[in-house]
Amino acid sequence: MSEILKSSQKMNALKENVEIFLPENGLEQKLEQAERENRKLVIKLGFDPTAPDLHLGHAIVLKKLKQFQDLGHRIVIVIGSFTARIGDPTGKNKSRPPLSKEDVAVNAQTYVNQLSKILDVSRCEIVYNSDWLDTLQLSEMIQLLSKVTVAQIMHRTDFSKRFQENTPIAMHELFYPIMQGFDSVKIQADIEMGGTDQLFNCTMGRQLQETEGMSPQIVMCMPLLRGTDGHEKMSKSLNNIIGLTDEPNEMFGKIMSIPDTLLPDYLQLVTDFSQAEKQEWLEKLAQGENPMTLKKAIALNVIGQYHNEAEAMKAQEFFAQRFQSKTFQEKNFTPVSLQELEGIESEVTVIDLCKLLLQNESKANLKRLIEGGGVTVNDEKVLGAQEKIKLETATKIKLGKRHYFELV
RNA sequence: GGGGAGAUUCCAGAGCGGCCAAAUGGGACGGACUGUAACUCCGUUGUAGUGAUACUUCGCAGGUUCGAAUCCUGCUCUCCCCA
Structure with a gap:
């Protein structure tokens, strides 16, 4: 019995919050293999440098990586600098604007900064898949494609669903999982981690590694966290995230x-x-x-x-x-300096004041807010957008559910 | 390559010459109720304007008309069927 497996407690910790192991006993096998060969495991996590705002959903995977990092294994972060230009098929069928090299660099950097909230970044290896995909020859590409059948690719639920629903699937989208799998070959991953939505892509890595005569990586998928709306998975584009920052x-x-x-x-x-x-x-x-x-x-x-x-x-x-707090006066108001409300008379209309306080909202929107009863000044609901109010200190204003201001 | 269908506001999806800033549903936002939960009910949901109203919007570009999301022409894209 190996040293690691002796400690079933440790094993349980490594397995906590993992929804899928592929194969089921893969983790045990890999750990034993590593010990036998006296080396550390290569653990892969890939990400698209498109939306670099990490949230609590990502944190589940990152914490898992952290556990492995603490055991001394090698964490390899693959930045999809090439694949970002393809876009992971989402079924949303929105063509993504291509990212420039600069965008990728900036996003990657903010991503790495955020990673440091959980991982020891100095001990992570960070690689860019454009390093090997940019120079891939068409002949090599075709060689790669020949390893995968259409039936396999269509097995991915996302593709089969879209196909059945007659929504478009562009050819290049079919390549995405293969590229991602190729990354695993290149970095010789032992374990690939991701959310359960990555299961298919990760299995591609196994297949390609096998055809290269490598021992296939195991796949560990963490459950997807649902966002603040309570239904959809947490995702920046759904605007339901709780960001790490x-x-x-x-x-x-x-x-x-x-x-x-x-x-x-x-x-x-x-x-x-x-x-x-x-x-x-x-x-x-x-x-x-x-x-x-x-x-x-x-x-x-x-x-x-x-x-x-x-x-x-x-x-x-x-x-x-x-x-x-129940009463209006007791609530906590964000102070707004009167001087900062540049160039205003001592008396303004409610609508103008709202616009000054919430500059990103359109006036039409604010007007609706007022007429809908969403604006309260000094504990009194204001229903007329054109009502004048005096700008004086200690005036307290509530806009909607979340914005509270006090003039100072 | 041939034939057919289609592209509508955040999404789905009506409208098919004026009553269309565009039905309905979902979502979102606001209100009442609450625990910034759920449920329920109500309102709002292109921009600007106090308002009358003006402007931008129904794939893109032109055209017909007093008037077009609606008709015509070309283009782009998608789906289906046949080869």
């Missing part, structure tokens, strides 16, 4: 706004709690504990991870004051 107050609010049905998932996947603590929480819930209590605990825990405990406490207080 979000401000504490922002994070707190977003976590408080997730539907209760997501709580067990969040408890399990995004918190630092021990299994025992998680179990305890679930029991409390079952006994009728207000889910809000757990939500707060999760929020505190998460902010503790990505900021620190003091910030977390501050965010909780902020939240309580601004959103949970």
